[in-house]
Amino acid sequence: MENDVFTMLLDQATRLLDSEVTQERLKTLLEEPGAFDQALWEKAIELGWPAIAIAEEGGGLGLGFGALAPLLQEMGQRTVSLPLTQGCVTAAALVEGGVALDVAGQLASGEAIATLALAEGGDCGLSPAVAFSGGVLK
Numbered sequence: 574m575e576n577d578v579f580t581m582l583l584d585q586a587t588r589l590l591d592s593e594v595t596q597e598r599l600k601t602l603l604e605e606p607g608a609f610d611q612a613l614w615e616k617a618i619e620l621g622w623p624a625i626a627i628a629e630e631g632g633g634l635g636l637g638f639g640a641l642a643p644l645l646q647e648m649g650q651r652t653v654s655l656p657l658t659q660g661c662v663t664a665a666a667l668v669e670g671g672v673a674l675d676v677a678g679q680l681a682s683g684e685a686i687a688t689l690a691l692a693e694g695g696d697c698g699l700s701p702a703v704a705f706s707g708g709v710l711k
Contacts, residue, residue, distance in 0.1 A: 579640050585620055586644050589613075594651045602654070609654050617655060618683030626661040631668035632678030638665075656686045663687040 593613050602608045617623070626641040627633025634640075641661060648655065664677040664687075679685035 578636065579643070582620075582625065582636075582640065583643050583647070586622070586647055589616055589620065590647055590651055590653065594653055599652055609656060613653070614655050614683070617657065622655075622657055623660055623683045624681040627664040627677060627681040628668045631664050631674055632681040633664065634681075656688070659688040660686060 593610075593616065598610065602610060621634060622644065624633040625636050625644065626638045627635070629635035638661070641657075645658060648657070660680040664680040667673045667677045676685065676687075680687055
């Protein structure tokens, strides 16, 4: 059963990427720093991509990163950049810590987009919109 689900997800993903991703579209996005294909992201949300690797207690499908990896490989082969991996990693950290399960659910549904900071707030010249400190999102 699990392999059938993985195969179905990957087949749907491949069809979507084949139909939506063009070199012209990718080049346009390259000219906009920090941009990603919002229309493609909306379709990915409809197919449940953000929920694939997120645990069920965090509002996801609970299929794990092993189920997400082939999809990421398909995206990488086409140089598609979507806020998928960072949302899944952030949600996994929240679920593992047992905190902000509502935020994990928002990431799983595509309602929210997240990333993890690799520096302390202000070190990179940017102010974080939300910080995690002492088990609390602030």
